[in-house]
Each structure stands twice: as C-alpha cells, then as structure tokens.
Amino acid sequence: MFTVREKLRKNKIQKMQLDPFGFCNAKCWFCPVRYIPQPEEGGGNMSLDLMEKIFHDLSEEKKRPDGVVDPRFNFFTTALYNEVLLYKHIKEMFDLARKYKFTTYVLSNGVSLHKHNIDLIAEYPDVVTHVGLNIPAFEKDLWAKRAGFAPEQFDRLMSNLEYATKRLAYMKNEFQIHVNGLN
Secondary structure (H helix, E strand, O other), X not given: OOOHHHHHHHOOEOEEEOOOEOOOOOOOOOOHHHHOOOOHHHHOEOOHHHHHHHHHHHHXXXXXXXXXXXXXXXXXXXXXXXXXXXXXXXXXXXXHHHHOOOEEEEEEOOOOOOHHHHHHHHOOOOOEEEEEEEOOOOOHHXXXXXXXXXXXXXXXXXXXXXXXHHHOHHHHHHEEEEOOOOO
C-alpha cells in the first residue's frame, strides 16, 4: 500500500486552483451561482499572509527531490464560480505571483473588467498570461436576461471590451471571449 506522498512522487502537482474570493456578481444561466445561493463565507477575501504561505510552500516543495510539487509548476487559476476581479487584494496577489514566478489566468464575466483592472492586468504580462470572458450573449436584452445584470450594464461591458482589446492586444490568442449561450 502506497502513502499519499509516495503516490504524489510519481504524479506531482503541476497546476493549482486557488480561490481567494468566492463571490460572483453575475447570475449567468449556465452557472450554479444562479440556482444555488452562494454561501456567506464565499464573500470573504483570502488574507495575503495565507496566500504567501501557500505560494512559499509550493515553491519550497517543488525544490525537494521527494516533493509533491513538480519542479516545473508555475500556473494557478483563480476561477470557481467567482469574480476574481472583485478580490480586494488582486494587485497584491499579482505581486506575490511575480515574486514566486507563478502565472495565472483571469476568468471574468467582463463587467468587472473595467479600465482600472485592464490597466492592472497590463502591468503584469509576466503573471497574467490569459484572460477569458464568459459572456452569454451579444444582444443587450438577451445578455441581461442570461447574465442577470441590468441591460444598462451591457454598454459598459462593450466599452470595457473595446478598451481591453486594445490594451491587452499583446496577449494575441490568449484574450478570449467565451459565448455561453443558445441560438
């Protein structure tokens, strides 16, 4: 019988999902957040001390020959039914990722991808390597119905997208829009 550490020596951790903030401001038709209430605890923000401990421990573990983390590990995602751009320590998270030479992918519904966040992402091309936007429609009323936002937010979303396509053009094929709609 193998211990967990012995099994992980053969199959080392190569990627991580880290959820520093568990709240989403949308109610998209395809997401459980629309149908299942989010727990109160999800609205909390992970402390930077805890995040640094996680990053530090991963970095140390990947240096060990018998460690459970692959020496090539450098990628983490922050998406699990949340809107990471609402995380109050997002800049500091990017700073920590840079310090530990980790990269990440920003997944957003686009509404929180306002100019300040776009400019912030652009400051971290070595950290934020991908941006993916889940947008369930490109018609204002249909988008509002499918995303759970007021129709007036759609114009803001379109303005954000226009700005992002210019400011994040260096990402080339790594700035993506995922249309999660029917018909």
